Amino acid sequence: MKRRATTGDVVEERRAEQAPGPVGSVLFGALSSFRKDTLRLLTELQREYGGVARMKMGPYLVHQVTAPEAVRHILQDNARNYVRGRFYRGFNLFFGRGMLTTDGAEWRTRRAVGRPFFHRAGLRARSDVITGTVEELLASWEPSARSGEPVDITDDMMRLAMGVLGRMLFGVDLRRYADRLLPAVRFSLKAMIITGEVEQLLPRWVPTSYQRSLKRHQRTLNDVMDEIIDLHRRGEGSPDSVVTALLKATHGATGEPFTQRQIRAELKTLFLAGHETTGCALTWTLYAIARHEDVRRALDAELTEVLGGRVPTAEDLDDLPYLRAVVDESLRLYPPIWLFPRDAIADDRVGGYHVPAGSTVLVPVYAAHHNPAVWDNPEAFVPERFCPAQTARPANSRPANSLSACPRSTTDTDADAETEGAPRQRDRYDYFPFGGGARKCIGMDLALLELRLAVAMVVQRYRLELVPGHPVSPTALVSLRPQPGVLLRIGPADRDRTAPSA
Numbered sequence: 001m002k003r004r005a006t007t008g009d010v011v012e013e014r015r016a017e018q019a020p021g022p023v024g025s026v027l028f029g030a031l032s033s034f035r036k037d038t039l040r041l042l043t044e045l046q047r048e049y050g051g052v053a054r055m056k057m058g059p060y061l062v063h064q065v066t067a068p069e070a071v072r073h074i075l076q077d078n079a080r081n082y083v084r085g086r087f088y089r090g091f092n093l094f095f096g097r098g099m100l101t102t103d104g105a106e107w108r109t110r111r112a113v114g115r116p117f118f119h120r121a122g123l124r125a126r127s128d129v130i131t132g133t134v135e136e137l138l139a140s141w142e143p144s145a146r147s148g149e150p151v152d153i154t155d156d157m158m159r160l161a162m163g164v165l166g167r168m169l170f171g172v173d174l175r176r177y178a179d180r181l182l183p184a185v186r187f188s189l190k191a192m193i194i195t196g197e198v199e200q201l202l203p204r205w206v207p208t209s210y211q212r213s214l215k216r217h218q219r220t221l222n223d224v225m226d227e228i229i230d231l232h233r234r235g236e237g238s239p240d241s242v243v244t245a246l247l248k249a250t251h252g253a254t255g256e257p258f259t260q261r262q263i264r265a266e267l268k269t270l271f272l273a274g275h276e277t278t279g280c281a282l283t284w285t286l287y288a289i290a291r292h293e294d295v296r297r298a299l300d301a302e303l304t305e306v307l308g309g310r311v312p313t314a315e316d317l318d319d320l321p322y323l324r325a326v327v328d329e330s331l332r333l334y335p336p337i338w339l340f341p342r343d344a345i346a347d348d349r350v351g352g353y354h355v356p357a358g359s360t361v362l363v364p365v366y367a368a369h370h371n372p373a374v375w376d377n378p379e380a381f382v383p384e385r386f387c388p389a390q391t392a393r394p395a396n397s398r399p400a401n402s403l404s405a406c407p408r409s410t411t412d413t414d415a416d417a418e419t420e421g422a423p424r425q426r427d428r429y430d431y432f433p434f435g436g437g438a439r440k441c442i443g444m445d446l447a448l449l450e451l452r453l454a455v456a457m458v459v460q461r462y463r464l465e466l467v468p469g470h471p472v473s474p475t476a477l478v479s480l481r482p483q484p485g486v487l488l489r490i491g492p493a494d495r496d497r498t499a500p501s502a
């Protein structure tokens with residue numbers, strides 16, 4: 001005979017539907033540990049509780065999602081149920097309501113205005129803008145290369161990314177504003193993360209020094225964007241820039257033009273999302289190459305064979321599989337966007353577990369990219385894992401002949417493979433430095449093009465060496481920043497060391 005369900009059964013069933021996770025009080029949950037050592041906390045949660053972990057962060061119910069099928073569910077299959085939510089409120093302080101922070105129709109209009117600027121073919125056709133900007137950086141390093149004086153490359157990489165972004169999208173050289181913008185960016189990177197610290201929770205009218213700094217830096221970002229917009233309104237900007245497109249854009253439903261505030265929000269979004277991420281990725285990649293002499297030699301050998309010292313074109317990149325693997329591995333080990341949050345609109349089941357409406361879902365790219373169940377020796381920098389033909393080889397066994405590190409014949413150039421660096425036998429959502437689904441990074445192709453061209457040019461011109469006694473660790477601000485910075489000594493490349501003097 002069938003037994004009737006009792007109240008106890010219902011409670012049991014609810015518990016069974018709950019994802020595993022640490023026990024903590026609603027008010028004194030994981031928030032304090034989150035602040036202290038975020039990356040370790042996220043990776044430990046993943047290792048201890050698996051692909052979907054439930055926890056309380058201060059007052060919030062949060063699920064951390066790293067299982068590839070659950071990530072696909074959130075970003076792609078049931079993406080409509082997930083909005084930017086409470087953790088994005090801090091982003092609004094600096095980005096404004098733009099492509100990154102809005103949802104639904106508001107987002108669609110903004111994404112449609114931006115889309116034409118990010119087509120792969122169009123970007124590749126203008127790759128000389130990127131290589132020209134990198135040339136200027138390489139020339140600026142010459143005095144340091146002569147003197148042997150170490151350079152902290154972090155700000156240089158930010159300026160490089162700013163230079164490229166400005167010329168490719170804004171129709172102006174953003175580096176002319178760098179001295180004003182960089183301090184505002186440094187402040188905003190910390191202030192955007194809602195940590196629950198008292199100074200963040202106080203009402204904005206309370207005149208604390210934090211609020212004064214916040215207003216000052218917000219004003220700087222707004223002022224610079226207004227200057228760029230005004231320049232275009234006066235007809236002094238580029239007719240092909242994203243600024244011109246925004247000045248002409250209208251909202252589909254009403255036919256109304258974008259307001260000054262909306263244009264400014266869009267420009268701040270492209271500026272902040274575009275330069276900081278790419279600058280971080282460039283810094284981490286050069287750091288990783290400097291740390292791994294065998295990788296540097298293998299890369300230099302490939303570059304010498306294909307380019308022989310000349311400036312690369314976008315087409316050359318198809319013949320440089322090891323370069324591509326080095327960049328992909330750097331984005332795995334040091335994903336510049338290490339986490340992205342969403343809030344659930346309605347109740348959902350994720351990876352078999354109940355996720356209630358109104359709760360938060362965190363997708364920590366960093367923890368997924370460091371998952372030992374997916375990646376052999378996940379903390380090691382091993383570009384060979386991204387050589388498609390060699391994925392069966394243990395991750396640590398680099399061949400003695402470094403030129404065979406990534407056979408050229410296996411380079412994938414079809415659209416899908418180019419979308420993400422992960423080899424086919426891995427799940428699409430084992431590796432997702434640029435996110436996924438409709439909200440995937442709009443700037444991915446620009447970032448990858450810039451990273452590959454810049455790294456090829458730097459490694460051909462200079463050998464970068466770490467300065468002993470300057471440890472670097474990843475710090476989880478809005479982006480994954482190397483702290484305290486990356487100090488490198490810039491010396492001549494191998495071919496210039498051995499070349500007979502003129």
Ligand code: HEM
Pocket residue numbers: 099100101111165269270273274275277278281335336337340341432433434435436438439440441442443444446447
């Ligand atoms: C290595 C460099 C970059 C990385 C790792 C990166 C990563 C990401 C990720 C993970 C997202 C998705 C966030 C989410 O779903 O919540 C995203 C979105 C976005 N990225 Fe990037 N990004 C990079 C470069 C760029 C560049 C160069 C631009 C523009 C010039 C850009 C503009 C944007 C914008 C506007 C969005 C929001 C897109 C939307 O919601 O429709 N990013 N990026």
